Amino acid sequence: MRIAVTGAFGFLGSRLTAHLLEQRMLCGAPIEGLVLADRIVPDDAAAVDDPLVTVVQGDLSDRLDDLFADPVDVIFHLAAAVSAECEEDFDLGMHANLDVTRALLDAARGQSAAGGPVPRLVFSSSLAVFGIHPGLPPTSPVDESTLPTPRTSYGTQKLMCEQLIADCTRRGFVDGRVARLMTVAVRPGKPNAAASAFLSAIIRAPLAGLPATCPVDPGLRVALASPQRTVLGLLHLAEVARGTGPGQLSGSAPVNLPALTVSVTDMLATLRQAAGDAVADLVTIAPDPAVEAIVGSWPAAFDNSRAAALGLHPDPDFASILRHHLDDRAGSTRTAHEPPRP
Template structure:
């Protein structure tokens, strides 16, 4: 089996590569080839075993750029390439080009080559929702994004669903909760603080909380997101209709609960490393995202979530070593 991953140099892309190589198979078939795509060459795994892994530096927003990859007729495409929330809000043209135009070019490339059985898995976001919302949302709640990032993701969802309805590709779109605790350093995502206020204090460093502690978020651990991406390639296409985008089963937590979990795990000294400085721009973006979901459909399709915030934090500590 040949698998392509866009955005492969990123946090999720690198973890997905490791998980796929550890599994060695997908859809009951051995993985023989992985093609990693990013603006800069993604790091190659130290030990790919018998899998042929190639890393390509490629701008998939340019027409025709990805053709050489699609000509090889991959069986699964993971589309993870994206400009994150704050960056997409700051630069509309960049967000549209990377988050929407690249997706359309990818879909058109599949259509032109008759890749109608290729499973295209795209990472969407809770940011696709917004506006006046019920207390608890489900997958049929209307999408009313309140920022450019969410709008671009919602547009992609509709396009992938329509191409799948027409039998031009076999799409599956996962709306990801906010992912915590991410390793590394803060990035340009508005939600980056949610990892930072846990990760940095646990590492003995200071962090800034830019939102009020009563703000709630819908979150999921990196491990569960990777499990979901793998599973999304194996869910039967006929079970995904009539709409192929749905929310993954995260958990609802307040910022206050995040900080209390930090205190319980690492003590008052760690909690004292968090400094509170409101950022109206970050607050406006994150507060527009809903935090309570009914995710029955995802669970019926075999996706699972974390049991508690403490479990998420302890998983980060175990991985950090």
């Protein structure tokens, strides 16, 4: 089993890679090689030292020959430009999201046409393929039969990729499995360029004693998933059998990964209850119409039935997501202060 991960050194990619290297199995088979592709490889990335790992660095569209130097059985395609940067730079989003995905599909098709395996492609799409349009009644809750009507360039690019992957799957070029990700929170580290980055920042920064700004009306409801549930969802989609029986994946329609619906007010109340007034008071409400227009266009309530039939379930509440984050912070702090082992 040879696996490739694009965007491998990003937040989700690094977590997924760590899981694969820990388990060293996928789909019931041992992992014999793991190709990690990304534009930037951190100097302290521990994964590069593992004997299973081959690193491919640079623009993916220029490095596909290296990615497919040996036959690839499973591809996790996580590399992407995110929401706010796609609104700011249309050409960047089209290249990073659509052009690179098409090039990857062409390379995968070439592998199977040459007699190699038909790769299983797990693609990280987004709830941003849906949009709430003024003058039209919103669909609630959203499920996989809901018509996607994106209102951002990012959502449009993801939807185009979904359709392209579905057609390539229908034609037998790849075995495509599309996971529509909810907003992932709480993300550690520096904020990225996603419009939804504040949903992590209003929790992460105050816990570190730093001020944070909430750029939306606190009454706004959002669809969240913890990093743990998101990574497990991607892995499960890679492993689930195709078919029409219980627990099997039927057709090429995307799977909405399970969502927890919560308001920003509830998120901040949970923070206040867990960490106290002094921490919660570090958050300032300062609406930003540009951010609110993007995040407010995404649906918040999802019907999780299809995900549940596959064995996937949402986080039970925001308190559990916060506990996951606090546990991660505690683990990182312990690791950073542990003396080196002999």
